[in-house]
Amino acid sequence: xxxxxxxxxxxxxxxxxxxxxxxxxxxxxxxxxxxxxxxxxxxxxxxxxxxxxxxxxxxxxxxxxxxxxxxxxxxxxxxxxxxxxxxxxxxxxxxxxxxxxxxxxxxxxxxx
Amino acid sequence: xxxxxxxxxxxxxxxxxxxxxxxxxxxxxxxxxxxxxxxxxxxxxxxxxxxxxxxxxxxxxxxxxxxxxxxxxxxxxxxxxxxxxxxxxxxxxxxxxxxxxxxxxxxxxxxxxxx
Numbered sequence: 485x486x487x488x489x490x491x492x493x494x495x496x497x498x499x500x501x502x503x504x505x506x507x508x509x510x511x512x513x514x515x516x517x518x519x520x521x522x523x524x525x526x527x528x529x530x531x532x533x534x535x536x537x538x539x540x541x542x543x544x545x546x547x548x549x550x551x552x553x554x555x556x557x558x559x560x561x562x563x564x565x566x567x568x569x570x571x572x573x574x575x576x577x578x579x580x581x582x583x584x585x586x587x588x589x590x591x592x593x594x595x596x
Numbered sequence: 597x598x599x600x601x602x603x604x605x606x607x608x609x610x611x612x613x614x615x616x617x618x619x620x621x622x623x624x625x626x627x628x629x630x631x632x633x634x635x636x637x638x639x640x641x642x643x644x645x646x647x648x649x650x651x652x653x654x655x656x657x658x659x660x661x662x663x664x665x666x667x668x669x670x671x672x673x674x675x676x677x678x679x680x681x682x683x684x685x686x687x688x689x690x691x692x693x694x695x696x697x698x699x700x701x702x703x704x705x706x707x708x709x710x711x
Contacts, residue, residue, distance in 0.1 A: 527600070527687045527702030528639065571638060583629055583641025583655060584689075584700060 488572045493591040502559045504590050506572030509553050517548060517555045520571040522589070528571060532557070559592075567594045598623065600690050600703035601670075608709045615675040615682070617706045621690030628671040629689040629700060630663055639687060645671060678710045 489507040496502045508517065516535050520528040532539060534546040534555070545558040559566055569589040601620040609615050621628050626647050631639040644652040645665040656663065660678075665671040675682055685707050689700040 525705070525707075527689070527705055529702070583631070583644055583652065584639070585641065586631075586638030588636070588638050
């Protein structure tokens, strides 16, 4: 799996938009970009996945430039409950059989 | 539809004892993955199993660790003769087929503390 680099930590305030960027310079042609969220004492939870351009769901948006060497997770109007660790992963979607490779993630802290 | 179940949630063992961690996948899922997470670290893949088969154990330590997923019952991660360095959170994930990056569903984890 391609290696990813993301900030170790970020701070923001309730109601703000938060953007977390991930670098993946060695992404392969068939790799997808996936973000997971992990709260303390819980397992990771899938947030969003994309291949190129922009993907949006009820939780977040994912922006991927044309060269796909980076991606940005955007969380609109964050609340205190969005405080968590966010992981960026790069790899096969659907039928791949590999175990997932998690980096250290980004610790996002939301303040009142 | 219940999610991935893991038990116990917390397990305390003394050095040299055995630890058994259980994982019941989501209904209809026949693929199980085990991960270990040390404090302030991301999850590290350990082993991937299907019913009665170990598919990939490239992340498993060569000694003391073993895993199984029998035809009936939960998947078991077994750690023999535990040492303090085994203290970590162990997560299980399941998927309905060979899971890629978007189809693994994680359990709440078992926190192992070795005294």
